[in-house]
Amino acid sequence: MSGVLVVVEQREGRIARISWEAVAAGQKLGATLTLPVSAAVVGAQTESFAAEIAARPLDKVFRVEHPLLARYTPDGFSLALHQLIQAESPACIVFPHTYQVRDYAPALAARLGQVLIGDVTAIGDGPVFTRQLLQGRLNGAYRPTGSGPCLISVQAGAFRAEAPEAGASAAPATVTTFVPTLESAQIRTTPGEPFRGGSQTVDLSSAQMIVCVGRGIKDAENLPLVQDLATALGAELAASRPICDNGWLPMERQVGSSGQTVSPKLYLGVGISGAIQHLVGMKGSQCVVAINKDPDAPIFEVADYGIVGDLFEVVPALTEAIKAARQ
Amino acid sequence: MKIIVAIKQVPERDAQVRIDAAGKWIDESNLQYALNESDAYALEEALQLKEKSAAAGGEVVVVSVGPERVGQTIREALAKGADRAIHIVCDDLGLRDALGVARLLAAAVKPENPDLILTGLQSEDLGLGQTGVIVAELLGLPHATLILNVEKTETGLKVKRELEEGWFQTIELPTPAVLTIQSGGNKLRYATLMGIKRAKMKEVRQLTAASLGVDAPPVVVLEHVALPQKQKSTQILPGTAKEAAAALVEKLKFEVRVL
Numbered sequence: 201m202s203g204v205l206v207v208v209e210q211r212e213g214r215i216a217r218i219s220w221e222a223v224a225a226g227q228k229l230g231a232t233l234t235l236p237v238s239a240a241v242v243g244a245q246t247e248s249f250a251a252e253i254a255a256r257p258l259d260k261v262f263r264v265e266h267p268l269l270a271r272y273t274p275d276g277f278s279l280a281l282h283q284l285i286q287a288e289s290p291a292c293i294v295f296p297h298t299y300q301v302r303d304y305a306p307a308l309a310a311r312l313g314q315v316l317i318g319d320v321t322a323i324g325d326g327p328v329f330t331r332q333l334l335q336g337r338l339n340g341a342y343r344p345t346g347s348g349p350c351l352i353s354v355q356a357g358a359f360r361a362e363a364p365e366a367g368a369s370a371a372p373a374t375v376t377t378f379v380p381t382l383e384s385a386q387i388r389t390t391p392g393e394p395f396r397g398g399s400q401t402v403d404l405s406s407a408q409m410i411v412c413v414g415r416g417i418k419d420a421e422n423l424p425l426v427q428d429l430a431t432a433l434g435a436e437l438a439a440s441r442p443i444c445d446n447g448w449l450p451m452e453r454q455v456g457s458s459g460q461t462v463s464p465k466l467y468l469g470v471g472i473s474g475a476i477q478h479l480v481g482m483k484g485s486q487c488v489v490a491i492n493k494d495p496d497a498p499i500f501e502v503a504d505y506g507i508v509g510d511l512f513e514v515v516p517a518l519t520e521a522i523k524a525a526r527q
Numbered sequence: 528m529k530i531i532v533a534i535k536q537v538p539e540r541d542a543q544v545r546i547d548a549a550g551k552w553i554d555e556s557n558l559q560y561a562l563n564e565s566d567a568y569a570l571e572e573a574l575q576l577k578e579k580s581a582a583a584g585g586e587v588v589v590v591s592v593g594p595e596r597v598g599q600t601i602r603e604a605l606a607k608g609a610d611r612a613i614h615i616v617c618d619d620l621g622l623r624d625a626l627g628v629a630r631l632l633a634a635a636v637k638p639e640n641p642d643l644i645l646t647g648l649q650s651e652d653l654g655l656g657q658t659g660v661i662v663a664e665l666l667g668l669p670h671a672t673l674i675l676n677v678e679k680t681e682t683g684l685k686v687k688r689e690l691e692e693g694w695f696q697t698i699e700l701p702t703p704a705v706l707t708i709q710s711g712g713n714k715l716r717y718a719t720l721m722g723i724k725r726a727k728m729k730e731v732r733q734l735t736a737a738s739l740g741v742d743a744p745p746v747v748v749l750e751h752v753a754l755p756q757k758q759k760s761t762q763i764l765p766g767t768a769k770e771a772a773a774a775l776v777e778k779l780k781f782e783v784r785v786l
Contacts, residue, residue: 274660274669274670274671275669298691299672299673299689299690299691302656302657302660302672302673303660303671303672303673304660306625306656306657306660306661306664307660307661307663307664307670309626309661310626310629310660310661310664310665311664313626313746314626314746314747315624315625315626315657315745315746315747316625316657317747318655318656318657319654319656328750331654332654332755333652333653333654333752334538334544334553334651334652334654335540335651335654336755337544337754337755338544338546338553338752338753338754338755339752339753339754339755340749340751340752341749341750341751341752341753342747342748342749342750343747343748343750344746344747345744345745345746345747345748346746346747348746388669388700388701389669389670389671389698389699389700390698390699390700391696391697391698392696392697392698392699393696394690394694394695394696395694395695395696395697396693396694396695397693397694397695408785409785415540433785433786441710441711442564442710444711445710445711447714451693452693457691458689458691458692458693458709459692459693460692460693461692465783465785466779466783466785473540476654486783487783487785488759489775489779490761494541495763496543496544498755500757500761500763501755501756501757501759501761502759503759503761504759504761504762505761505762505763505764505775505778506761506762506763506764507763507764507771507772507775508763509768509771510768513768514768514771514772516768517768517769517771517772518772518775518776520772521769521772521773521775521776522776522779522786524776525776525780525786526786
């Protein structure tokens with residue numbers, strides 16, 4: 201085939217937006233390299249997913265199907281995709297950068313003697329792939345130099361997922377079923393059913409205003425400072441992961457890839473640097489305000505308003521000013 | 528249970544980012560370094576597993592790749608309670624890709640025949656999040672990633688894996704195995720004075736890429752680095768804390784209209 205192969209992820213009966221973004225990235229890469237673009241979907245029953253994917257402007261859609269692929273396991277998925285890659289020899293393989301892909305794609309790449317270029321945010325001529333370093337404070341340009349296929353995974357939100365063009369002139373993609381050779385003994389891990397952690401009593405996703413606190417607060421003792429600000433605003437208090445890891449606030453108040461995704465009218469980040477894992481959870485906010493002492497903190501890249509200063513001075517002053525304005 | 532913990536020394540979080548003259552990495556001349564956060568949680572998990580099965584006589588061995596300065600971070604891990612360490616001395620870490628680094632680790636770990644290999648889920652500097660998974664592949668071991676809790680069972684391990692958006696999953700797998708640890712599963716311990724004293728006496732074996740016989744060219748190279756471009760034009764509100772707060776309240780009132 202020697203084209204671009206996009207691996208689309210299906211979970212809980214649906215294909216998430218990030219997979220369509222991976223398709224868009226694959227099409228961009230295909231255009232750069234003038235190569236045809238195909239897609240694969242892995243599972244035990246993939247017919248409806250394949251039909252949905254085939255509506256996109258793609259060359260082929262592969263249904264990688266086997267009863268042992270009903271539940272995701274790193275062994276099952278990497279064995280199955282390895283066989284498809286051996287059979288089709290794509291030049292590039294594009295994945296969505298999900299927790300699942302992070303779990304198996306590095307092993308699959310190593311099996312091919314390659315290295316996955318993960319969490320890609322842009323594709324340049326060459327091709328050269330941009331990914332973030334130092335928690336988003338630096339961008340790195342990576343170039344594959346090996347002789348085998350290049351493997352990349354794309355960051356959520358980095359590529360625009362196009363809606364399928366209704367009545368597009370191109371013929372629908374041909375759907376082929378690929379049945380890998382798998383035996384149950386090859387699958388060494390036994391996954392359980394997913395479950396929700398703790399009681400989800402705080403629904404941050406519907407909050408109109410959120411004050412979000414990060415490492416800059418330094419100590420649990422200082423939290424009343426931001427709680428007062430949240431109360432004055434009438435906002436929900438939320439936090440970045442390290443605050444919840446330390447047990448200073450409950451996990452259910454965490455915003456980010458491992459916590460809740462929020463899109464309030466106002467997001468006010470206090471002492472938050474803005475690591476990508478946090479940004480993916482709040483970049484849908486209508487207005488972002490950041491208070492941080494570091495003018496180079498990545499949060500300022502997505503902020504509408506910023507105050508560069510000591511939060512221990514700015515936050516009390518802001519709380520007072522809001523109280524005065526509310527009177 | 529013999530547990531290997533692969534740890535990485537990384538620049539401290541609030542280190543100032545200045546690009547070096549070659550444009551390939553940051554200027555390291557005035558950097559402070561620390562133990563990568565999720566690796567600290569991997570070490571904590573290993574120490575707790577050893578303590579829980581104290582009667583069986585477990586051992587925790589830390590392994591790290593990097594230049595001489597990494598010795599400091601290794602001593603800190605030993606002070607927290609690791610029994611001994613392997614330091615793969617390597618001055619050209621930046622020229623090696625994830626597969627190259629994993630090959631070094633796998634070659635050093637293999638003769639140890641551990642029951643379990645732990646590492647953090649990703650580093651704070653490169654953020655590749657792949658090293659543990661590739662080591663598992665190279666050693667032919669089963670693996671699980673983003674693990675918050677590890678329990679020993681009759682036949683192997685029962686682990687709690689984090690999924691997206693507040694979901695979790697339990698996974699059972701046989702040992703030996705490789706796990707990458709997510710931060711927050713345990714409370715981290717501090718080194719005690721006694722621990723720091725003892726660490727000085729503990730064994731740190733130094734190896735090199737040459738002594739491990741690992742020599743393969745990278746298949747992916749970091750060509751250059753650049754400061755990110757702003758996605759939005761941030762309006763910075765200047766002045767004293769009081770002035771900036773007053774200016775922000777004006778914006779919240781008349782432009783964002785939330786007050």
